[in-house]
Amino acid sequence: MRALTIAPMHADSLEISEVPEPTPGHDELLVDGLALGVCGTDREIARGEYGWAPPHRDRLILGHESLGRVSHAPPNSNFESGDLVVGVVRRPDPQPCGPCAHGEFDMCRNGRYTERGIKEIDGYGSRQWCVETDYAVRLDPRLEPVGMLMEPTTVVAKAWEQVHRIGERAWFEPKRVLVTGAGPIGLLAAMLAVQQGLETHVLDRHTDGPKPGIVEALGASYHHDDIAEVAGKLQPDVVIEATGAGPVVFGAIANTASYGIVCLTGVSPAGRTLRIDAGDVNREMVLENDAVVGSVNANLRHYHQAAAALAKADLDWLSSLITRRVPLERAPEAFDTEPDDVKVVIDLATGS
Incomplete structure (x- = not known):
C-alpha cells in the first residue's frame, strides 16, 4: 500500500x-x-x-x-x-x-x-x-x-468555545470580531463568527490573490493595513489571532474594546525579539478586564461542533x-x- x-x-x-x-x-x-x-x-x-x-x-x-x-x-x-x-x-x-x-x-x-x-x-x-x-x-x-477541512475547523471550534467560556464570567454579548490571518484557520474562524451573527473583520497582509474575495464572499470585511490602525478603529470585542506574528499578537492585545478577549491560535517562531511596553499592556488588561488565552488542538466534542458547522456552511465557499x-x-x-x-x-x- x-x-x-x-x-x-x-x-x-x-x-x-x-x-x-x-x-x-x-x-x-x-x-x-x-x-x-x-x-x-x-x-x-x-x-x-x-x-x-x-x-x-x-x-x-x-x-x-x-x-x-x-x-x-x-x-x-x-x-x-x-x-x-x-x-x-x-x-x-x-x-x-x-x-x-x-x-x-x-x-x-x-x-x-x-x-x-x-x-x-x-x-x-x-x-x-x-x-x-x-x-x-x-x-x-x-x-x-x-471534508478534509474538518480538523482545522475543530481547532477554531475549540477557540470559540474558550472565548465564550471566558466571556461568560460576566454578562457577555460580543458584537464585533477581528480575525488576524486569512489562512485556513483564520478563514474558518471567521466562518464560525459569521454563523454566530457577529460583525466579522479579517486582517491579512495580502492585497491580491484569492483571500480578499473569499472573505468578502463570506460576508465579512477584509483589511490589510497595520494591526494597530485596523484594531484601533474597530475596537473588537473578540480577536481570534491566527498568524503567530509577534507585532500582530501584541497589536491585537493592545487594541480591543474593554472586556476584550484575544484567543491565540497561531504559534510564534522562537528566537525573534520584539520591544513592547509591558507595563502599558499590563495596565490596560487589568483596568479593562481584558483576557488573553492560548488554544491548541481539539477533543471529541470539538469535532462534533466542527461537523455541525461545516454541515450548515455554503459548500461553494468551503470549496474556494x-x-x-x-x-x-x-x-x-x-x-x-x-x-x-x-x-x-x-x-x-x-x-x-
Missing part, C-alpha cells in the same frame, strides 16, 4: 513509500483514504523540525487532516460501509493526567499524549487507514469535496478555500508553497 512517510527530525526525508496494508482491530473501522489536508505542522515535520515515529520504527506515516470512506465497520459500531468519516488526531496518554482522564485530552498537562501523523502514531496519509470507533466522526455526505490538489504520488509538491495557496490537499484516491 502506498503512503506518505517521513523520517522525523530528518529534513528532506519525505517520500511515497510502500507500507503494509492495515488490519483493523475488533473495535476499529477500516477506511479508504480520500484526501489529506496539508498544514504548517506537516511542513515543519517535513523540514525536520520535530515529529516522532512510532516505537521501534524509523518512519512515520504523515497526515492528520483526514478524510475517508468506511470500507468495513465492526457490528454494533453505529458506523456502516460508505460513511464519510474523519479521524481524531490526539489520543490521551496511557496513564492519564486529570484532563485526559475526563476526555479533555486537548488540555493534556503532562505531555504524554500521542497524535496521529505527528507523535508516535501513524497518520492518515495512506490509501487505507484504521481508526478506533471512539475516535471517528461521521460527516454529512455532501461534504466529500471539502482549497486552492490546489495533488495526487498522492506527487504529494511532495503539496509541501512547496505557492503565492496563492490557501489550503493544499493531497488526493489519496487517485493515481498520478
Whole structure:
C-alpha cells in the first residue's frame, strides 16, 4: 500500500513509500483514504523540525487532516460501509493526567499524549487507514469535496468555545470580531463568527490573490493595513489571532474594546525579539478586564461542533478555500508553497 512517510527530525526525508496494508482491530473501522489536508505542522515535520515515529520504527506515516470512506465497520459500531468519516488526531496518554482522564485530552498537562501523523502514531496519509470507533466522526455526505477541512475547523471550534467560556464570567454579548490571518484557520474562524451573527473583520497582509474575495464572499470585511490602525478603529470585542506574528499578537492585545478577549491560535517562531511596553499592556488588561488565552488542538466534542458547522456552511465557499490538489504520488509538491495557496490537499484516491 502506498503512503506518505517521513523520517522525523530528518529534513528532506519525505517520500511515497510502500507500507503494509492495515488490519483493523475488533473495535476499529477500516477506511479508504480520500484526501489529506496539508498544514504548517506537516511542513515543519517535513523540514525536520520535530515529529516522532512510532516505537521501534524509523518512519512515520504523515497526515492528520483526514478524510475517508468506511470500507468495513465492526457490528454494533453505529458506523456502516460508505460513511464519510474523519479521524481524531490526539489520543490521551496511557496513564492519564486529570484532563485526559475526563476526555479533555486537548488540555493534556503532562505531555504524554500521542497524535496521529505527528507523535508516535501513524497518520492518515495512506490509501487505507484504521481508526478506533471512539475516535471517528461521521460527516454529512455532501461534504466529500471539502471534508478534509474538518480538523482545522475543530481547532477554531475549540477557540470559540474558550472565548465564550471566558466571556461568560460576566454578562457577555460580543458584537464585533477581528480575525488576524486569512489562512485556513483564520478563514474558518471567521466562518464560525459569521454563523454566530457577529460583525466579522479579517486582517491579512495580502492585497491580491484569492483571500480578499473569499472573505468578502463570506460576508465579512477584509483589511490589510497595520494591526494597530485596523484594531484601533474597530475596537473588537473578540480577536481570534491566527498568524503567530509577534507585532500582530501584541497589536491585537493592545487594541480591543474593554472586556476584550484575544484567543491565540497561531504559534510564534522562537528566537525573534520584539520591544513592547509591558507595563502599558499590563495596565490596560487589568483596568479593562481584558483576557488573553492560548488554544491548541481539539477533543471529541470539538469535532462534533466542527461537523455541525461545516454541515450548515455554503459548500461553494468551503470549496474556494482549497486552492490546489495533488495526487498522492506527487504529494511532495503539496509541501512547496505557492503565492496563492490557501489550503493544499493531497488526493489519496487517485493515481498520478
